[in-house]
Structures are given as structure tokens and as C-alpha cells.
Amino acid sequence: MNCPVCQSPRTVEGRVISDGSEDGRAEKFFPRGLKLFKLRRAVRLSGGHAFRACCQCGHVWNQLDPKALRALIEASGNDALKDHVRGDHPLAGAS
Numbered sequence: 001m002n003c004p005v006c007q008s009p010r011t012v013e014g015r016v017i018s019d020g021s022e023d024g025r026a027e028k029f030f031p032r033g034l035k036l037f038k039l040r041r042a043v044r045l046s047g048g049h050a051f052r053a054c055c056q057c058g059h060v061w062n063q064l065d066p067k068a069l070r071a072l073i074e075a076s077g078n079d080a081l082k083d084h085v086r087g088d089h090p091l092a093g094a095s
Contacts, residue, residue: 005061011086012073016062029064031073037095040076043068064072 002009014031028042046063053060073085 004061010087012069012081013084017042029069029082031069031076031077034072034076035078038076040072043072 001011005012012031012033013031016029017030019027026045030042034041043064046065051060051062070085073081077085
């Protein structure tokens with residue numbers, strides 16, 4: 001799936017763990033494809049940005065530091081994830 005903002009194909013799936021605050025902020029994004037037993041497995045979402053959601057199509061978004069995400073993947077990603085982010089080949093199963 002391409003990024004809806006910049007159209008880059010270098011997107012990664014993952015999950016967000018919420019901090020439970022009422023203002024809709026979330027703490028961390030956990031990319032899929034990281035190696036097990038790594039100390040660092042997530043990137044903090046940009047502070048102060050609440051999630052936004054489109055009532056028409058259901059798209060949900062927030063922001064994180066892309067340099068921090070790339071650094072996490074380089075340090076802890078499996079080979080397929082690293083290759084995908086580097087642009088060497090598409091990630092299997094990416095839509």
C-alpha cells in the first residue's frame with residue numbers, strides 16, 4: 001500500500017499501543033517484521049498529535065519520526081523488512 005500523503009511504496013504494517021489518555025494520543029508504533037528478543041521494538045508517535053479519522057472512508061492517521069522508524073528497522077528488522085524499506089524489493093504480502 002502506498003502512503004496516502006507522499007505516495008511512497010515503502011510503508012510498513014504494525015500496531016499502535018495507546019497510552020489510554022482521553023485526548024486520543026498514542027505512545028508507540030510496533031512495526032511488523034522485527035526480530036525477536038530485541039530491546040527496542042517500537043517508535044514513539046509524534047507528541048501532541050491526536051489520531052484523526054475520516055468519517056467517509058475510515059482512514060485513520062497520526063505521525064511519527066521517519067528517521068527513528070528507519071533506524072529501528074535497520075537495527076531490529078528482519079532481512080525482508082530491511083530490503084523493503086531500502087527499496088531493494090517489495091515486502092511479501094504487502095498490499
